[in-house]
Amino acid sequence: PRPAPRADETLAQIPPPRPPMAAAASTMLESLPAPLLRALRLKTKQQELLLRVSALALIYVLAFAVRLFSVLRYESMIHEFDPYFNYRTTLYLTEHGYSEFWNWFDHESWYPLGRVVGGTLFPGLMVTAALLHRLLRALSLAVHIREVCVLTAPFFAANTTLVAYAFGREIWDSGAGLVAAALIAVCPGYISRSVAGSYDNEGVAIFALLLTFYLFVRAVNTGSLAWSLAAAFGYFYMVSAWGGYVFIINLLPLYVLVLLVTGRYSQRLYVAYNCTYVLGMLLGMQIRFVGFQHVQSGEHMAAMGVFFLLQVFFFLDWVKYMLNDVKLFKSFLRITLTCVISVGTLALGIGTASGYISPWTGRFYSLLDPTYAKDHIPIIASVSEHQPTAWSSFMFDFHILLFLFPAGLYFCFKRLSDATIFIVMYGLTSMYFAGVMVRLILVAAPAVCLISAIAVSATIKNLTTLIRSKSKSPQTTGKTTGSKAAAKGAVDQPLPFQHNVAVALLLGAFYLLSRYAIHCTWVTSEAYSSPSIVLSARGHNGGRVIFDDYREAYYWLRQNTPTDAKIMSWWDYGYQITAMGNRTVIVDNNTWNNTHIATVGRAMSSYEDEAYEIMQSLDVNYVLVVFGGVTGYSSDDINKFLWMVRIGGGVFPVIKEPDYLVNGEYRVDKGASPKMLNCLMYKLCYYRFGELTTEYGKPPGYDRVRGVEIGNKDIKLEYLEEAFTTSNWIVRIYKVKPPKNRS
């Protein structure tokens, strides 16, 4: 079902009951032949309401349904790595209650340091899922918390479409709102992080983001305290859900600044921003993870600066109102401005220099300076989602929205108001950040959908108005309400092919939108619906072959190791091991302690005896590695190995990256460097691999990912022994032997 194109077409023909802006409304009303349609207007209103509600309902169901591919194909399970931690915490929350959860100290991860979970996570997602679970239980639908977790993201995506509709209606009119809802329901940029099973912060965070922005724009438009309060609550939900709230707390002051600079200061703005900022800041500080960052961290200082600037503007406005003398006011203005600017810069300077205001953290600084992370913080640079975006990703995730975006910007500039300025700023800033980091395409998706919706809606409205006015032109000339209608009638007459061209363009728009819907569904089905924990490939006869090795390994750990066993692996798998294997890990995906990760990296890249000492110091019992050479699975530990070297080498200068490369080239075959051929990771991955024939016609020990025959086939392990290898050799577990009784 493709409700979007049909809804645009029919709705643009019928005037909306709520006149959006005075000018547009009057032209619409004047183009109607008054005596004929006035009798039908009531029925049209009801028709229009019915159409709108049914279109929204269909969009809601569509947004939910398009994200369910993986549940239908595999089973209802949690995907990827991060969601496993969220799932584990939600499970803990439902079992132990809220105050236990808030004060939870987790000793099963980051052995031997442990982790203060209550103070280092964003609780919004877990609390939401737990509340939904409790609500469903109260309605006596006994569902397991895992089902709720899997389906939370699609549910919130459907809610986001509703918010997008309201936002579009606020900015432009209800037609644009409907198109925005339809576009965002299937936009691949958003689907990628909110598919069923992807139980991650972004699923609810984008909903909170759009909600906050909508409420704030509404507050600025109406100037009422109630909407500002709602915006503050929306902001609180956003702070509780995702670290990306920093985007909101910087975009809002930037927007206020732009409004001030363009001379659009108004008291509505003053009321809205003040109330939202103070209440939002207070509410934001209730989350332990955020703490006092709103007053102490450099990333939040812009909001405070603009807050004080607004007070100054208000003060000046008030003084201007009191004083009747223009010259006196001008000199007063000059004095005040110089005073304020000097005080402001002095305060900022003292604060930054004395270290009270902490500078921008590495995560956000690398957004402003993309080269920073590669040189200074290799662990941020190593995450694949943090790489700069390629054009193909943009096209893949946005399709026709890419060229509708500039068109929408044009329309926004034609009709500038406080609301359209906001959406333009949101769109431009989020597109810039989306260009810096692939992961942030998600944040840009709602802006792009909204702006494109404006373009689509305005174009289609113009086209259908042309069609309608041409067909009803004998009646419009009869009624001379204003000069506009007469002028329009006079202008329309001389163009003969206008009707046909308009119809052709409408059909073209219809075709484009339907191609967009097809593309999005295809993208979702092919690219974004795979749970990374279960791999599938096509066998020789075309049937689907499923590799469930990860879960096999984790369940082996759960059932065959002592309960206090400690597992060392690379940090990618930490969350999954604790959630499914229920064992203590050394490092996991939280990556808050770089030295600890570097220690593991060093252990993996040293010779076996040095690594054994490190493992003894960390009380490691089992080591887990991921190896893709048999199946051709390319995100295995050998491909990630250079990052281990870099991160380890960043903290321990003993590990030098050139030792593992040959002429700058990374090789695993006979020509590889001796350090590479004998390091722990190599030995653990390729142990006994030299005897295995992986492909027909190739020598034994042929690595299918790297495409070479491995160099060191005769591997002997002295301090470790093989405990388990999964059926496709993807996960390999080794037991660390206790020290010998006689040394």
Next chain:
Amino acid sequence: VAYMGVVGSFPFNSFLSSVLSCIGSAVLAVCLRIQVNKDNKEFKDLPPERAFADFVLCNLVLHLVIMNFLG
């Protein structure tokens, strides 16, 4: 605030909550006065009862959060 300046800001959340309580109340009062003032052309169609109701609601939320934050 002067007290905190002298003693040091150890229970920082209490200090912060009191400062923000003062600022917040001031801001809300100003907003109420703006909205009720008959000379303001932008708030012509806002009935003063609604403005006062909003003011009360916001103050309620403000003080609830302050009390939670005081520790």
